[in-house]
Amino acid sequence: MLRTGRIAYTNDLPIYAAFDAGAVEYPATLVPGVPSALNRMLLDGDLDLSPVSAFHWAGHADELALLPELCIGARTAVWSVLCISPKPLEELGGATVAVTRESESGRSLLRLLLARRYGVGATFVESADPFAAAARGEPALLIGDRALDARATFPPGQVHDLASLWHQWTGCDMVFAVWAVRKDVLARRPGDVHAVLDALLAARGWGRAHLDAVISLADTIRARPPGFYARYYQTLNFTLDEGARAGLSRYVHELHGLGAIPSAPSVEPEVALAAR
Known part of the structure; x- marks a missing residue:
């Protein structure tokens, strides 16, 4: 098999x-x-x-x-691929972002949005617990079930849905x-x-x-x-x-x-x- x-x-x-x-x-x-x-x-x-x-x-x-x-x-929002940040993404130039080790598409999409949509660059640092980094007020990328947890935990203004941002920018799935x-x-x-x-x-x-x-x-x-x-x-x-x-x-x-x-x-x- x-x-x-x-x-x-x-x-x-x-x-x-x-x-x-x-x-x-x-x-x-x-x-x-x-x-x-x-x-x-x-x-x-x-x-x-x-x-x-x-x-x-x-x-x-x-x-x-x-x-x-x-x-x-x-098609639009996804709920489970999120950047949690107290700042808007366009203000993350030069910031350090704690990123999950579990995803390549989410990480590449965040880098792409920062560079192409917002014209900024950030340093990505792999983290075993990006949720904890987000709880400390640091920008963090989460995917999957922990992203769903984060969506229910953090204020809506800190929850940036990457698929929604992609759709707003490109009009694409x-x-x-x-x-x-x-x-x-x-x-x-x-x-x-x-x-x-x-x-x-x-x-x-x-x-x-x-x-x-x-x-x-x-x-x-x-x-x-x-x-x-x-x-x-x-x-x-x-x-x-x-x-x-x-x-x-x-x-x-x-x-x-x-x-x-x-x-x-x-x-x-x-x-x-x-x-x-």
Whole structure:
């Protein structure tokens, strides 16, 4: 069986809850991890296929093939990729920002917004606990469930939603994660790759049809106020459709313009994957 990754946050449940519930059979092994760990494992060959940071895929598109139809992104606000700062972002020139070790897309998006939208630069310092840094009044980048905690903790004026800022600036969707497969694995085992893709798409369909079950599972993992997950999951987009691809294309071209990635890859899935 293929070795595949899974993001260890509640934002993956609208897809992966179907496997947890036994509603859809998954034809591979699952390895949970934070995005940065999955990125590394896929590139090193410890995984064959995985959700990865969009930034990581873009920087290694010569080795990683983009799967069609799947992403984790947002049309406007996302809630779970935040810069917590008592100052507006345009005043962070020369500041030190505590950044999570768990994300590449969030970190690159913050750097991109600071440089291109606001014309400022900041020093990013990796932190094991950026939430604590934010509590001390320091600018901090948080993602995932800790970002959701921060959104409920800090005054709204200190909570800067990076997907919302991206949308205000570009008018585009933001894609934070994509599903990718190693190109050598795709060449050797295309049938197994397509079986995993079919299962993921079936699971996404199940999640849409059984949102109450998805929310119940999320609450057992990390309880939130009533109605929270219903609203949160409405902010997320799990389909790499035309709007998401347009946003992803803008993102990778902006990254290339900053010199953050060697080239701006095509955001169209590999022919071998798209021709099903």
